[in-house]
Amino acid sequence: TTVVRREDYAPPAYWIDTVELTFDLDPAKTRVLNRMALRRNPAVPAQPLRLDGEELNLARVLVNGAGCSFKMDGGQLVLDNLPSLEEHGDAPFTLEIFTTCAPEKNSQLMGLYVSQGTFFTQCEAEGFRRITYFLDRPDVMASYTVTLRADKQRYPVLLSNGNLVESGELADGRHFAKWVDPHRKPCYLFALVAGQLVAREQRIVSRGGQEHLLQVYVRPGDMDKTEHAMNSLMASVAWDEARFGLPLDLERFMIVATSDFNMGAMENKGLNIFNTKYVLANSATATDTDFANIESVVGHEYFHNWTGNRVTCRDWFQLSLKEGLTVFRDQEFSMDLCAEASARAVKRIEDVRVLRTAQFPEDAGPMAHPVRPDSYVEINNFYTVTVYEKGAEVVRMMQTLVGREGFARGMKLYFERHDGQAVTCDHFAQALADANPDSALARLLEPFKRWYSQAGTPRVRAEGHYDAAARRYTLSLTQRCAPTPGQALKQPFVIPVALGLLDAEGRELPLAPEQRLFVLTEVSQSLVFDGVDSEPVPSLLRGFSAPVVLECDYSDEQLLILLANDSDPFNRWEAGQRLALRRALAAIAAPGAVDAPLDAAFIEAMRAVLRHERLDAAFKELALTLPSETYIAEQLEVVDPQRVHAVREAMREQLATALQADWVWAYEAHKDNGAYRPDPLSAGRRALAGLALAMLCLQARRSGDAVWPGKAYQRFKDAGNMTDRFNALSALVVADHPLAREALTRFHAMFRDEALVLDKWFALQAGAPDRGGNVLPAVKQLMAHRDFNPRNPNRARSVIFSYCNANPGAFHRADAAGYVFWSERVIEIDRFNPQVAARLARALDRWRKLAEPYRGAAREAIARVAAQTELSNDVREVVTRALS
Numbered sequence: 035t036t037v038v039r040r041e042d043y044a045p046p047a048y049w050i051d052t053v054e055l056t057f058d059l060d061p062a063k064t065r066v067l068n069r070m071a072l073r074r075n076p077a078v079p080a081q082p083l084r085l086d087g088e089e090l091n092l093a094r095v096l097v098n099g100a101g102c103s104f105k106m107d108g109g110q111l112v113l114d115n116l117p118s119l120e121e122h123g124d125a126p127f128t129l130e131i132f133t134t135c136a137p138e139k140n141s142q143l144m145g146l147y148v149s150q151g152t153f154f155t156q157c158e159a160e161g162f163r164r165i166t167y168f169l170d171r172p173d174v175m176a177s178y179t180v181t182l183r184a185d186k187q188r189y190p191v192l193l194s195n196g197n198l199v200e201s202g203e204l205a206d207g208r209h210f211a212k213w214v215d216p217h218r219k220p221c222y223l224f225a226l227v228a229g230q231l232v233a234r235e236q237r238i239v240s241r242g243g244q245e246h247l248l249q250v251y252v253r254p255g256d257m258d259k260t261e262h263a264m265n266s267l268m269a270s271v272a273w274d275e276a277r278f279g280l281p282l283d284l285e286r287f288m289i290v291a292t293s294d295f296n297m298g299a300m301e302n303k304g305l306n307i308f309n310t311k312y313v314l315a316n317s318a319t320a321t322d323t324d325f326a327n328i329e330s331v332v333g334h335e336y337f338h339n340w341t342g343n344r345v346t347c348r349d350w351f352q353l354s355l356k357e358g359l360t361v362f363r364d365q366e367f368s369m370d371l372c373a374e375a376s377a378r379a380v381k382r383i384e385d386v387r388v389l390r391t392a393q394f395p396e397d398a399g400p401m402a403h404p405v406r407p408d409s410y411v412e413i414n415n416f417y418t419v420t421v422y423e424k425g426a427e428v429v430r431m432m433q434t435l436v437g438r439e440g441f442a443r444g445m446k447l448y449f450e451r452h453d454g455q456a457v458t459c460d461h462f463a464q465a466l467a468d469a470n471p472d473s474a475l476a477r478l479l480e481p482f483k484r485w486y487s488q489a490g491t492p493r494v495r496a497e498g499h500y501d502a503a504a505r506r507y508t509l510s511l512t513q514r515c516a517p518t519p520g521q522a523l524k525q526p527f528v529i530p531v532a533l534g535l536l537d538a539e540g541r542e543l544p545l546a547p548e549q550r551l552f553v554l555t556e557v558s559q560s561l562v563f564d565g566v567d568s569e570p571v572p573s574l575l576r577g578f579s580a581p582v583v584l585e586c587d588y589s590d591e592q593l594l595i596l597l598a599n600d601s602d603p604f605n606r607w608e609a610g611q612r613l614a615l616r617r618a619l620a621a622i623a624a625p626g627a628v629d630a631p632l633d634a635a636f637i638e639a640m641r642a643v644l645r646h647e648r649l650d651a652a653f654k655e656l657a658l659t660l661p662s663e664t665y666i667a668e669q670l671e672v673v674d675p676q677r678v679h680a681v682r683e684a685m686r687e688q689l690a691t692a693l694q695a696d697w698v699w700a701y702e703a704h705k706d707n708g709a710y711r712p713d714p715l716s717a718g719r720r721a722l723a724g725l726a727l728a729m730l731c732l733q734a735r736r737s738g739d740a741v742w743p744g745k746a747y748q749r750f751k752d753a754g755n756m757t758d759r760f761n762a763l764s765a766l767v768v769a770d771h772p773l774a775r776e777a778l779t780r781f782h783a784m785f786r787d788e789a790l791v792l793d794k795w796f797a798l799q800a801g802a803p804d805r806g807g808n809v810l811p812a813v814k815q816l817m818a819h820r821d822f823n824p825r826n827p828n829r830a831r832s833v834i835f836s837y838c839n840a841n842p843g844a845f846h847r848a849d850a851a852g853y854v855f856w857s858e859r860v861i862e863i864d865r866f867n868p869q870v871a872a873r874l875a876r877a878l879d880r881w882r883k884l885a886e887p888y889r890g891a892a893r894e895a896i897a898r899v900a901a902q903t904e905l906s907n908d909v910r911e912v913v914t915r916a917l918s
């Protein structure tokens with residue numbers, strides 16, 4: 035294994051100007067002719083040409099049409115006799131390379147592979163080298179012409195990037211299509227698709243009057259699930275034009291769905307390839323969450339067309355240049371599509387919840403890395419929540435520092451300067467600062483960029499002091515950040531703290547605009563507010579203005595004031611989470627058996643939120659959902675996962691029982707039966723009705739009441755959409771009611787031909803609350819089910835990841851059986867799909883925090899994986915870091 039370091043970056047020794055690819059597609063043996071025009075990069079000392087390749091069979095190499103000598107070195111094809119190496123030999127030259135590969139044997143799903151009889155490609159980050167020998171690095175940008183040849187019956191649709199310029203018949207029932215991409219691009223954005231597909235089409239006219247053809251390609255039976263993806267695509271095109279003045283730069287924009295895909299989707303130029311999970315939806319098969327995810331992933335990939343494709347990354351360390359920025363853009367897009375301000379806030383809370391439950395643990399664990407990493411063994415391991423979600427928060431902080439208009443100005447300058455280039459995160463930050471010379475960002479640019487270079491989640495401690503005689507309130511803020519691998523000491527971060535002050539009645543105190551945003555730049559700073567008549571309650575980090583942990587010794591009374599009154603919906607929700615967390619931590623620390631962790635004041639506060647007349651349903655659902663086990667565990671030095679699970683379950687049962695009548699009201703008042711629309715408002719009503727039903731079934735489990743499980747079963751059968759149906763099914767499964775079995779059987783029978791729905795069926799069972807260790811045996815049974823197939827990433831995730839990564843109460847078993855299962859699956863999956871295996875390997879990242887006997891057993895399980903001689907770089911890097 036070799037470590038790649040950011041500081042070792044060197045520009046390429048050659049440029050590739052044009053690429054002509056010709057494919058003879060055959061699942062067993064595809065022939066690829068790659069004809070390139072190259073020239074030496076005069077800025078770099080003359081040296082041999084080294085082309086990357088992986089699992090290719092090389093047939094022939096021609097330079098300027100003639101045979102030439104070459105050698106192989108660690109997978110690379112090395113040409114040291116090139117004309118341009120001779121003196122004054124800087125003239126362009128052509129290189130033709132003939133190779134073959136075996137797409138049907140490609141189980142890694144990187145490069146060219148076959149899924150259900152259709153050819154697909156995935157090249158990011160380094161998959162293009164599995165298609166042909168190339169300078170497989172993002173700073174080499176070329177113009178592509180692609181000819182696809184294949185059997186016409188089996189592969190009637192032949193797609194690649196750009197525009198179709200020619201197509202026709204060939205001998206022997208074969209046909210061809212020739213595509214020209216008008217834009218230069220790095221090879222990771224190359225794509226081809228060939229198979230039996232149908233397309234939903236939509237013609238649109240952009241603001242500038244240009245016409246475009248939008249297409250969503252799916253398998254013939256799935257046409258009835260493409261409307262939402264197309265609507266999302268049209269909304270994305272309109273939004274990028276309206277908000278950033280960025281138009282669609284292609285005549286044709288295609289999305290193609292495949293059921294075998296390692297991640298969510300891929301932004302290949304003009305030919306996005308998607309996991310079916312993020313394309314296919316109708317009200318009968320997809321939940322509100324699916325609809326929302328499709329909207330944001332379609333948006334995300336579309337927005338990459340500018341942030342990623344027009345301006346790309348110089349090297350893979352700059353990944354967040356495109357990913358952080360594009361996540362920020364898709365989050366803003368989803369928020370801007372919300373008609374109501376309350377729905378925007380709900381989206382923000384959901385995004386922060388992801389950050390805190392997934393990224394904060396990453397930042398505190400063995401895989402912690404800066405938003406711009408300094409080194410990697412396998413780049414695929416660095417498509418992380420840090421690079422994506424924390425990266426998006428870094429961009430959002432910049433917007434906070436320059437304002438929304440200033441940010442739009444900065445984006446404009448960024449494209450003026452860098453369109454068509456491969457650049458670094460510094461270029462982006464510099465453009466934002468230069469476009470806003472009077473802003474705090476311009477003043478603080480260098481220290482601000484520590485967000486890119488320092489890993490770890492800063493903790494900000496806030497302490498308020500009220501001086502009644504002087505009518506003065508002083509707030510002192512202190513920051514610190516724990517060491518992370520390779521970074522013992524940290525410089526202070528630039529932390530924008532949006533804030534407000536409330537009086538004891540919950541009224542907002544008037545503050546000047548500059549007082550509402552404080553930028554913390556030192557280790558410790560104080561803010562003074564004069565003319566304050568009584569001790570205020572500070573509302574800090576409004577809207578989650580920075581990705582930090584805020585420590586503040588609020589009293590319960592203060593939190594109750596914030597929960598009931600804060601004008602900032604995020605902090606209103608946060609106050610409720612703090613109250614719940616405080617109770618959870620107390621019950622975890624208390625000796626003896628878990629006993630009623632919740633007190634009357636908390637329960638009454640929750641009742642007031644649930645019954646509130648003006649709060650909307652989506653917010654109520656979030657506020658009444660307790661912090662996750664993962665989030666609770668992160669607050670502890672030493673974690674006993676069973677104790678955490680027991681406490682949280684006890685809290686849920688208490689809420690279910692104490693608010694029984696309120697849950698009945700909530701269910702009856704929010705279970706609409708009208709036509710389904712996936713808008714945030716009605717989705718919020720369904721979410722609250724779903725939570726209420728789950729609580730009612732949980733309560734029934736304790737009381738032995740049969741009415742609510744019966745109603746849930748009825749609801750399950752009669753539901754007019756998947757959200758309501760699945761929520762009812764889930765309520766029965768989570769309550770472990772005898773009717774759950776029957777409902778599961780029925781559900782499977784109803785959707786036996788809907789792969790994405792079966793994924794839900796598997797995931798629900800593998801993620802169910804553990805009762806006396808019953809989940810692991812159930813998971814093993816699910817793996818023996820005829821519909822289980824570990825080689826399909828969605829299916830593997832729905833069973834194995836739902837258990838190992840998303841069900842801590844069932845996974846962390848005192849008998850270590852969960853860990854043994856995990857190690858077996860990591861080793862097994864690694865043999866055919868290292869990327870998926872490496873994700874699974876991350877399930878034990880936080881093993882050092884575990885109490886015994888979990889800690890020792892987890893360590894052993896990781897060591898067992900590490901002891902394998904035949905491990906991929908992907909898994910090797912994860913387990914090595916976990917043990918170091």
Ligand code: B3K
Binds near residue numbers: 301334338357417
């Ligand atoms: N850029 C791709 C991710 C590729 C992952 C490669 N291991 C999807 C996205 O972020 O939009």
Ligand code: ZN
Binds near residue numbers: 334357
């Ligand atoms: Zn992306």
